Amino acid sequence: MVHAALAVRLCVLCVLLIPLGILGNDLYVSPDGTPLGPGTMAQPYDLATALSGQAGQAGDTVWLSGGNYVIGHIDTKIEGAPGQPITFRQMPGERARVDGSLTFYSSAGNVVLRDFELYRSDTNRLSAQIGAGFDPTDIKIIPGVASYVPNMSFINLVVHDQTRHGFYISEYATNNLVYGCLVYNNGWASPDNAEGHNFYVQSNRGTREITDNMAFNASGANFQIYENATNMRLVGITLDGNVAFNAGAIQAVRTYRDWIVGVDAPAVGADGIILKNNMGYYAAGSGALEQVQIGREGVNGSVALLNNYLPQGLVMNNWTIAAVAGNLFAAQSSSYIVNLNQTQVPLATAWNDNSYSRSGAGGDFLGNSTEYGFYDWQGDTGYDSHSTYSVAKLTGTKVFVRPNRYEAGRANIIVYNWDKLSDVTVDVSSTLAPGAAYEVRNAQDFFAPPVLSGVFDGQPLDLPMTGLKVAVPNGPLLTPPPTGPTFNVFILLPGSVRLQAAAVDGQAQISWPTNSGKWVLQFTESLSPNSAWTDDLSTPVVVGGQYVVTNSISQGARFYRLRAAP
Template structure:
């Protein structure tokens, strides 16, 4: 009887551990931009691979992208993978079983030339996406009815459902290409943890590249998620024509349903809105807990009203903001809800917080409509007094204080009046730090440091990212695969971090990355989930032996 119980328990434990449990290192979350992934098959590829796809005999990327199937996890070994046919993503995954291409832990994997996502439910994770071999050639791709062709407007073009770009670096696109082109084409697009900088290296052309250029149709596809990205330094390439983030259309496209959360953006503008020919408004937006520095202008709405939530953002060194909101009296569309701007911090805004406010309907002129009673702009902090250029109810006014702005907006139809409980106070003199953990990789995170103290070093608490005792490296986002700025072991106390500039962003990486063993030939086992099965068998054996002894002792 005891032997029967022992073998039954062994089977139950193995089944639970191997198929019912979560996978090591894979995030478990209810957040819509984080989905657990259980591979059904594991493959390895190498730049010169010719094998069947084991770790000992890796395949080529060109072979795998033509033969991949739903549920595949493809580990990319270090090296440079040339652009061209190998980077046409043509094999579909599914929502439950995507195809995942991931860089080996701590490896520098370069995709040289551009990527076109013509396949649904494909993830790219941890890759260096750039153009290094022919900086004079346009090497992006676009999808046509006859297949992908060269000439895309971005280094990475996405126009299919279920695409996820996770913890990649997208940089130095050429010939007026944007870094990421995230277009209509289906639900479920997620852009998480990416570093985007320095794209569009030909300012002599008329085209204006952006860090990210994107459109979305919320009614058809739901939210498009941009979360935990660092987007930097596009204004240096072509001035005000270039944007860090440009959700925009002046044609038949739609700009609705953008969800921006905990992104770090610096030195380039942000715009969400369009002058689309179909008159549709720009609505259902969420811009929450983002960290902005020297953006020039943040523009919400463009010749059509904007609706959404702009909340808990930290905004510094911006010259101005533009907000085009719904006015009362809309007849062409049913307004989707209130516009809410709350609990934001605006500091060091070039002597005052300067806002252009327009109220309109989709068919009316800018500034023609009175305000809606239920919109909310309140509980914000301003480091300088508010100056508002105010186009509302066919008035053009210049409001030169917070009190005047509140009174005038209440007079023109808003029940509470805008910013009635907001505060004007001093600009900070102590440094402000935000430490943002990565939801996909334990021990990885981003830092946004506002060095208002002007100190050579700033104390940073890494506890939101690392547990005490963790070895780590601190990296410049624009040199992620180079030498770390700082290394050490987090002891639970604030750490002195170099801050040579007024604003500094960093990437924190663990010294031993998540799933570090999967590309180690002395550890990993080729085949179906080999890198998981053997450790789990050992764990299962220990657990079964302990419980079996307990059962045996009970007789």
């Protein structure tokens, strides 16, 4: 049997599979799998069985083949071991769509989920109840991923249209990582309320890392980093390289902020909070509250705001220690650029090297209810001696390219196009090598055809800033207008060169187009993270516009990919 998987993601361009058996640490599931398995490609498990903990063990990798998996809600009991997580991954080049939600509670954790889509097809997201607060009973409100266990990693997932939060990371979920995920269109609404944050993160102990995610078009906040339970704290949370916009934009009942960090009584306070390299955007008329809020009612310990690009206002409340440096804050509405409230505790801070602007209306700085112009702010506080300030609209372009930690050739691209150009050039040479195939997708409509694709020639890419659409929420919620041409977000992905496979007279023939560039065929016996790829030294034969390599079919699985030739 020969199986071809196209358009691989994980530092490969295309993978082709020739399985006759299975290695011990690779299991397979498919939409038509069964509880009996035994987890080979020919006899895969169903996903519910694999998630139940009845199949696999620490160190195994469970591969999701393409198709739609209807799982409803699963309280999964799967668990790995320290240094030996169980990993659930989408098969390279296939689209695995998981219709449902997952809670990790009765588990020791040590699980990795990556590369697949998690959504809900339930369109019943409008409650008819009034006065039900955040707990309506006539609709099912469930987070897409709820983690209550340690040592979890959620990598390069697409989580959307969940009926409550996209991710809920609880106070018990120590050492949790959410990385490179695309999270949008989550939440619900009622006649007098609405909720559903793309990220809701709590932390009473340990650490959480939330890095390089895109969060937008929620019913609630995009990043709700918050606690209000008795004697609870909010500690050890790092947000790095995330982008957020259009909080509350899929409902018209109440407003939310993109960024909320802090505690309310009777919680104790926040401490050890880091926000660095994050990006935001305020779309006028979206209904979102413009300001980034760092600190709420409680008295807090330390916070660091470093190198963030946030063309929004900033509200900070009652921190004991703060590092605020290298940021851009630019109020776009009538709010203050900075509103600093230190009425409960004095602030020890290193606050400098920032850029401030406002477009016209509104104030400059507010400190404990006293209004300041920029120069009075500098003189009275001692802050910002080397910072800049202007009363002007932002101009030019600002582009961020953030390569993906777990997938070579992948990057988040964030474009600020203050001059409203029809397209913007973007240098991706830090991510792509010349000769590499690529595609660029509009993150706000990720599953639409790519906006650009080709073979990278080393020159900047011209990305369109107009004519881009927004994914429509599942159910009777609002679809926000496009943010272009002023602002757009894209995801750069390794492109696919189509490998084909055929079994001919007991041998495997692997082929790819001769007009697709220069490539070297490689193979491996396993797709486990530590497996090595080996160059196939066979000389390809040209047949009908295809390079063809013929190999004997060995026992076990063999995986092929193409790498760019030097």
